[in-house]
Amino acid sequence: MHQVFESIKIALASLIANKLRAILTLLGMVIGVMTVIAVVSVINGMNKSVSEAIGQLGSTTFIIDKYGLVTSEEQWFKVRKRKDLTKRDMAAIDENCEYCQHVGASSFDRSMTIKRGSDKIGGTIVKGVTYNYIEIATTDIERGRSFTESDELHRRSVCVVGPDVAENLFPYTDPIGQKLKIGKYYFTIIGVGKPQGSILGVNQDNWAITPLSTYSKYFSRGGSIQIFVKAVEYTKMDEAMDEARAILRARRHVKYSEPDDFEFFTSESMMEIYNSFTQGAWLVLIGVSSISLVVGGIVIMNIMLVSVTERTREVGIRKALGARRKDILWQFLIEALTLSIIGGLIGIGFGSAIAKIIATSTPLPSSVETWSIVTGVLISSVIGIFFGIYPAMKAARMDPIDALRYE
Amino acid sequence: MLIETRDLWKTYVMGTETVHALRGVSIQVERGEYLAIMGPSGSGKSTLMNLIGCLDTASRGEYILNDRAVSGMNDDELAFVRNKEIGFVFQTFNLLPRATALHNVELPLIYNGTGAKERLEGAKAALSAVDLADRMNHKPNELSGGQRQRVAIARALVNNPSIILADEPTGNLDTATSEEIMDVFEKLHERGNTVIVVTHEQDIADCTQRIIYLRDGAVEKEVVK
């Protein structure tokens, strides 16, 4: 135990005694761990914000979509020929699916400009939704109200807008009850949604929704809808999906041997898709940033080799006084460990700071978590041991008399 | 018998040349003896001391220390013997330059796992025995040559070894200081320690009970007083 303290003391003393060398020694480790921590934090942040966004759909809701996930042009030509999903499909599911609690729909969305007098906001995502969509897709209304069945029935020109739209066009007045212009048509605002921030740099607060019937009247004749279904409970998801599938296949005359001509999305399946797209990239990213860790380790090995050579006589003296191989081994190993862990801790500090700066000054999210800090410390220890073992063994194997004679 | 060597050889091979530093040395040392080894430069005195001190191993022959055969021991066993049985005093002191006198003296105790409190007491007692209690916290470069050698002697003593080996302990010291150091060895001997000193100086050797003369790696003669 005393030897451990002593080795740590020796390591610290030689760091303090030779500051420039210390800085250079630690630099590699600091940069390595810093990069890894920053990269991991950004990846973490992205995964977290994506999974939060996807999770918002809820674990009991699934979406039925005409196209599904399209990854090639070939596939696109194929799915394009599928029949549109219609309001009647939705109604059929609503009527016949026992395990489906709520069935709603939304149109595909369009990016449009919204005006109020001479003020305007561009790039607003506009779509039409059924009155129950807000509940199914768990969109939170902060002020005002959601749509009613009667809004939809009478194709009223009402809308719920995202907080960005409200703030931009009505900075000083209550937007509820006010009129604005979506495209060429006037709408009355009945509600304002809760701010969501942004996901992967994409703003989630610039949107407007209208009743589906109103939307079809003004903005899209025909066109497929997406059907949103909330199952009665989580354990009945599969049953609800099977029922909906059977109903749609019958309505769309899909032959027994043919696959579905529509796709299901759940929050789980969307998360899987996201992971399958990103995991490879993450591995590459972490792998590349780990190279600097190896460089940091090599620097430590180098400095430890210098240290062992410089202190050959000391090793001889210690051996002459009864130090065993393992005593010397531990001494130098602990010294290497001390160096790498100090470098690692500084790196964790800088890495977390960089992650914070990234989160506040760029659209990229980041999240520094305890496990990544613990991993950072572990990684630097492993590197200290891995690159410290060779110099330490070199010292431990020295012949006492040769070491004592060393000039 | 504390030490017995039988036909010890030490051969160095350097390229095509072989140097026989020792050519069959057989000596015996009783417990409590005070012994000097003399001989011209290159006669193998240091080589023999290193073998007796278990710092080096013989090329041939047997060495029995305290009824145990040292030849054939592995690295860690030798380290154990160096720690327990032997106190080595070098011509060049061989103190750790960055450590205090106290810490230097503590080192042998660290390597046999003595507890912190006992270690401190032991080291202080050893330093007092060489009259250096007031210089405990000085580093070697803050001490005179004679004081450094006394720290080294305290370090050799601290574990109560069976033998104290000193290879030209006064080689780097002036006459007055040399006498001080020899007084210390004299006192150690009186207290019952076994002491072996290598020296070039006849008057130092004359303080001892027996002198072994080496020449060309072999025992030339022994003089007992």
Ligand SMILES: Nc1ncnc2c1ncn2[C@@H]1O[C@H](COP(=O)(O)OP(=O)(O)OP(=O)(O)O)[C@@H](O)[C@H]1O
């Ligand atoms: N490591 C070594 N490699 C080769 N030869 C060596 C080595 N060490 C000692 N020798 C040789 O062994 C012989 C004895 O050396 P040693 O150091 O024992 O002499 P010494 O009696 O102590 O001399 P001095 O009085 O000068 O210290 C010398 O010829 C020396 O050159």
Ligand SMILES: [Mg+2]
């Ligand atoms: Mg010599």
